[in-house]
Amino acid sequence: MTTQLLLVQTLNGLQFGVLLFLVAAGLTLVFGVMDFINLAHGVQYMLGAYFGASLAAWTGSFWAGLALALPAALACGLALEVLVFRHLYGRDHLSQVLATFGVILFLNQAVRALWGTAPLQMPMPEALSGGIALMPGLQYPVYRLAILGAGLGTAGLLWLLVERTRMGALVRAGASNAPMVAALGVDIRRLFMLVFGFGAMLAGFAGVMAAPILSVEPGMGDTVLILAFVVIVIGGIGSIRGAFLAALLVGLIETLGRSLMPDLMRLFMAPSPARQAGAAIASMLVYIAMAAILAVRPQGLFPVRAG
Amino acid sequence: MMAIGRRGVLAGTAGLLAMPAVRARAQQQGVKIGLVAVQTGPQAALGTQLRDGFLQGLKHLDGKLGGLTAQVVDIDDELRPEVAVTKVRAALERDRVDFVVGVVFSNILAAIMRPVTESNTFLISTNAGPSTFAGRGCNPFFFTTSYNNDQVHSVMGQAAQDEGYKRVFVMVPNYQAGRDAVAGFKSRFKGEVVDEVYVPLTQLDFSAELAKIAAARPDALFTFMPGGLGVNLVRQYRQAGLANIPFLSTFTVDEATLPAQQDAALGFFSAAPWAPNMDNDRNRRFVRDFEAAHAYVPGSYAAQSYDGAMLLDSAIRKLGGNLGNKDALREAIRAADFQSVRGNFRSAPTTTRSRISGSARWRSAPTANSRPRRCARCWRTISIPTPPNAGCADAAQA
Numbered sequence: 001m002t003t004q005l006l007l008v009q010t011l012n013g014l015q016f017g018v019l020l021f022l023v024a025a026g027l028t029l030v031f032g033v034m035d036f037i038n039l040a041h042g043v044q045y046m047l048g049a050y051f052g053a054s055l056a057a058w059t060g061s062f063w064a065g066l067a068l069a070l071p072a073a074l075a076c077g078l079a080l081e082v083l084v085f086r087h088l089y090g091r092d093h094l095s096q097v098l099a100t101f102g103v104i105l106f107l108n109q110a111v112r113a114l115w116g117t118a119p120l121q122m123p124m125p126e127a128l129s130g131g132i133a134l135m136p137g138l139q140y141p142v143y144r145l146a147i148l149g150a151g152l153g154t155a156g157l158l159w160l161l162v163e164r165t166r167m168g169a170l171v172r173a174g175a176s177n178a179p180m181v182a183a184l185g186v187d188i189r190r191l192f193m194l195v196f197g198f199g200a201m202l203a204g205f206a207g208v209m210a211a212p213i214l215s216v217e218p219g220m221g222d223t224v225l226i227l228a229f230v231v232i233v234i235g236g237i238g239s240i241r242g243a244f245l246a247a248l249l250v251g252l253i254e255t256l257g258r259s260l261m262p263d264l265m266r267l268f269m270a271p272s273p274a275r276q277a278g279a280a281i282a283s284m285l286v287y288i289a290m291a292a293i294l295a296v297r298p299q300g301l302f303p304v305r306a307g
Numbered sequence: 308m309m310a311i312g313r314r315g316v317l318a319g320t321a322g323l324l325a326m327p328a329v330r331a332r333a334q335q336q337g338v339k340i341g342l343v344a345v346q347t348g349p350q351a352a353l354g355t356q357l358r359d360g361f362l363q364g365l366k367h368l369d370g371k372l373g374g375l376t377a378q379v380v381d382i383d384d385e386l387r388p389e390v391a392v393t394k395v396r397a398a399l400e401r402d403r404v405d406f407v408v409g410v411v412f413s414n415i416l417a418a419i420m421r422p423v424t425e426s427n428t429f430l431i432s433t434n435a436g437p438s439t440f441a442g443r444g445c446n447p448f449f450f451t452t453s454y455n456n457d458q459v460h461s462v463m464g465q466a467a468q469d470e471g472y473k474r475v476f477v478m479v480p481n482y483q484a485g486r487d488a489v490a491g492f493k494s495r496f497k498g499e500v501v502d503e504v505y506v507p508l509t510q511l512d513f514s515a516e517l518a519k520i521a522a523a524r525p526d527a528l529f530t531f532m533p534g535g536l537g538v539n540l541v542r543q544y545r546q547a548g549l550a551n552i553p554f555l556s557t558f559t560v561d562e563a564t565l566p567a568q569q570d571a572a573l574g575f576f577s578a579a580p581w582a583p584n585m586d587n588d589r590n591r592r593f594v595r596d597f598e599a600a601h602a603y604v605p606g607s608y609a610a611q612s613y614d615g616a617m618l619l620d621s622a623i624r625k626l627g628g629n630l631g632n633k634d635a636l637r638e639a640i641r642a643a644d645f646q647s648v649r650g651n652f653r654s655a656p657t658t659t660r661s662r663i664s665g666s667a668r669w670r671s672a673p674t675a676n677s678r679p680r681r682c683a684r685c686w687r688t689i690s691i692p693t694p695p696n697a698g699c700a701d702a703a704q705a
Contacts, residue, residue, distance in 0.1 A: 005522045012514035108347060117351040118603060119538045119567035124546075131548050138521030139548025144514070213546065214511050215538035215567050219348035223509050259515040262504070272503070279481045279505035 004135040009259050010252065011134070015144050017251025018151025022206035023224055024231040024243045025158060026199020032175040032238015032304055034192050036089055037096045040080065040103040041203055041228065042221030048073045048204025049211040049220060050111060053122035062125035062212070069208045070201055077200020081193055089192070104222070112218045119215035122208075147209050154202070155244050162240050171195060175238035175304045227254075230290050236300030246301060250286055257285040338375040338623060338630065341404035343395065343419065345411050346383035349509075349535035352563050353411045353608050354383070357434060360609025361408060363597050364616025372616070373623025380404055386411075386508075388418035395419045399426050405630055406431060408615050411533075411608060413437040413456065413484035414508075424448035427633055429640065433615040434608050438487045448633075450640055452614040452647075453607075454580055456484050459557050460491030460531060462578040462689045467527055467555055469689075473498045475555075476525035478516055480536065481505035488531035488557065501525045513540050517547045527553040538567040545571045562606035581610045581649050582686065590648040614647045621645035 027041045051072040056065025084103060088096050128146050131139025162168035170191055173181045182188040207221075214220065231250050235242025262278030269277065293301065342361055344354035358381070365377055380402050384391035398404045399422065407423045408431045410416045416435040423430040424446050432451035440446060441455045467475055477492065477500050479485035489503060501523045504516050520528060528549075532540045537559035544554060554560075554575040561579060565572060583594045583604055593613050597605045605613075622639035623630065630636060 002522065005518055008518045009515055012512075012518065015514070016512055112351065116602070117346075117355045118563070119349075119352060119535055121538075121542070121567045121569060129546075131546070133548075135518070135521060137524055137549070138518055139546075141546045143546070213539075213543060215349070215535050215542070217349045217535050217538075218351055220511075220535075222348065223511060255515045258506070259519055275503045276481060276486075276505050279507070283481075283507045 002135075005259075008134055008138065008140065009256055011140070011148070012144075013252035013255035014248060015148045015151075015251070016255055017248035018148055018155070019206055019210055020224070020227055020231055020251055021155060021244050021247035022151060022209070023203050024228040024235070024247050025155075025240060026202040027225075027228050028232040028235065028238055028240065028243045029171065029175075029195050030199050031232060033171055033178065033195050034089060034174075035178065036085065037093050037100065038085065039097060039100040039225065040107065041199070042223075042225030043104050043107045044073060044077060044200045044203035044221070045207040045210075045224055046111065046216075046218070046221035047076055047107070048207025049122070049214075049216045050115060050120070050207075051204065052208030052211045053120045053216045054115070056122050062123060065122070066208050070205060073204025073207070074197050074201040076204075078193065078197045080200070081196045085196065086189075086193075108218050115218075117218060119217040122211035122216060124212040141213075143212060147213075150209060154205070158240055159244075167194075172304075227286070230286055232300075234290055234293050234300055236302040236304060238304035239300070239302040242300055242302030242304075249289070253285050253289050257282040261285070336376060337378050338372050338406070338619075338628075339378045339380060339402060339404040340372075340619070341380045341382050341395065341398040341402065341407040341409075343382045343384050343391065343407060343409040343415070345386045345415070346381070347385050350386055350411065350533070353434075353534045353606075356563055356606050356608035357409055357411055357612045359597070359601055360605060360612035361433065361616050363593065363600065363605075363609070364613040364620075366600075367592075367596070368616065368620050372620045373626070373628055375623060375628050382409075384410070384412075384415045384419075386415065388414055391415045392418050392422055396422050399423065399428060404428070406619060408619070409433055409612065410435045412482075413487070414482050416440075417483060420446065420449065429633075429636065431615050431618065431640075433612040435484065437483045438490065439483065447637060450618075452618055453611045456487035457491030457494065459578055459580055460488040460529075461495045463529060463555050463557055463576075464492040464495030465689050466576070466578065467492075467496045467529060468498070470527070470553075472496075472526040472553070474501045474523075474525045475499070476501050476504075476520050476523050476528045476552075478504040478506065478520075478528065478530045478532075480508045480510070480532065482508055485531060492529050496529075498526075508536075510536060511539060513543050514547075517543060517549060520549060520552070521547065525552060527555050529555045530559055531557045533558040534563060537561075537564045541568045541575060542571045550574070558607075562604040563608065566603060578689075579607055581607045583610075585649060587646075587648070587650055589646045593648050610648045614645075614649070617645040617647065618643060 023041065023045050027038065030036055030038050048069055051069035052065050055068045056062050059065060080103065084099065088099050124143050128143040130142045132142060134140040162171060170181065170186055174188065174191060178188060227250060231246045232243055234249065235246030261282035262275045265274035265278035265281070342358060344358040345351055346354050362379070370377055380398050382394045382398055384394065395407060406429050407419070410432050411434050413435040416432055417437060420430065420440065427448065430449045432453060434453050436451045436453050436455045438455055438457050440449060475496060475498060477489055479488045485505060493500065502519065504519065506516060530540065541560060544550065556575060556577045560568065560572045560575045560577040562583065593610065594605060597609060618640065621644045622636060625639040625642065625644065626635055
């Protein structure tokens, strides 16, 4: 493996990582601040992609699609909060898991009924559709670099928002002790709703960004959701900083593992079984890493809650 | 076992052992079919194709199979083997289905094989055909209207060989059908396989693999990425500027994926046992009526399921609707006395090792329009003999 290839793979890993971060950021806030397990978060990602693809097709422009999809995703998140999730905050985690799982089934089915089961496609914006030759024979799509940039930018903005604003202070306080914040006279309900809508919009944003490179299809959020949960568990529940670092870590482990593992295994085994075993182990690596990190730091890398 | 030129043969597994008498069932008016098709998740489009194809067959038969009113029990396997087993068991025990039909993915078929066949119910696969159930692992209650997995891929192996490619990069999902694809391809391609990459069946982003392909600089890529996997791969392959490396594929660029791939698939090759433009009356009628009823072009999943309905119709008709005698039923299924959308249909040889020459088509993807199709003229037929291990004969000999 050449250095060049390794660099490209690292870039791939980071790009996948920031995409994961956009999904995980909302999830970790909702879980951390509201102590609410929202399995339906992946559905928000799917809805974002569907809104983006349909609106882009309707308006004929990627940018218009993106601009319209964000408020649509926000509206969907708020509607879900008011209709379903609000009634579950007081319940135990099992009820939340069951109810939000129901929302997944319902919305996946609704998407199928509305758009059909066949995958949709969303065209890339013209300005970003080129490629840069990072290594011979490979045009690294500019769009992927744009995802990386957008993800990092969003992460920076989130950091400012959470660390440097009054709203952010409330969110952090809510994450560490919600009843105390409520006792201090803050309208925790409104805060919850804002956090929830914002998280849904971030997931929708990730969906729109991913739509031109991944196929837009029912259930596309489910795979992402599992990895997003891994990210927030590794990062420490409720911590944006933790989610960011964990997302990059998971992205890198996933991508580099996939490309390096089969070659590593070839040192010990015959080529053919090495490739299959390598592939199998590569897909476990993220979970092995999670187990290892939890063994050392049961609260995740950056625990928010005291005690 | 596979399409032969314009003809097709039924992939059959047939027992030489007489089966014990089966649970007696009261003479009934209808016939119940458990239709297993993935309906949730990223691969739902393939399951929908399969299901719509079977239902189109029923529609052409006025809702009857061999004179019996057919009732279809929908089983969504969710592409999860454990879910498939639970639901199929329920269909067998609670709904008392007479046949289990369908199955897109080989890992699902492998999971439900025992529960279905051990209850002495016939399992008709209309897509998945894992090599492990041909020859030694064959089962007298299992038939398929599609192929033995290896066969379609070996066509692409032959094509790569004919084109004179020396170094080919191989990438498949890490499950039985993926391993069959590699075996099938290698059985005909004699050049160097630069690298074999196995990806999870849930892979979304191929960026890591694409960088590897670019680094290896092969003469061609051979891949098998059904459904949503193929949509992602094809688009990312083109985005990465790799389209100058010939893209040889099976089940990756087809009617199920083209609507989402559009122009990205232009000039990419695919091998298939069937195509919508196959020139016979039965096929023309199937494709015309299917497109009129659904908003999409049928793929091989639909065509093979349509054949599945026709096969059951012919078998039940032969027995006059009496499904009690399983041995007679098996013989009737094996006779495959119906017109396939692939032309004449025959069962694979059961008692001899005679070789049947088969073929699949090698073709490139078309230009995009509102309903993208594969190019109508750019195909050629490649004949591949049926592997000697197909059918149940070898099991008896082994």
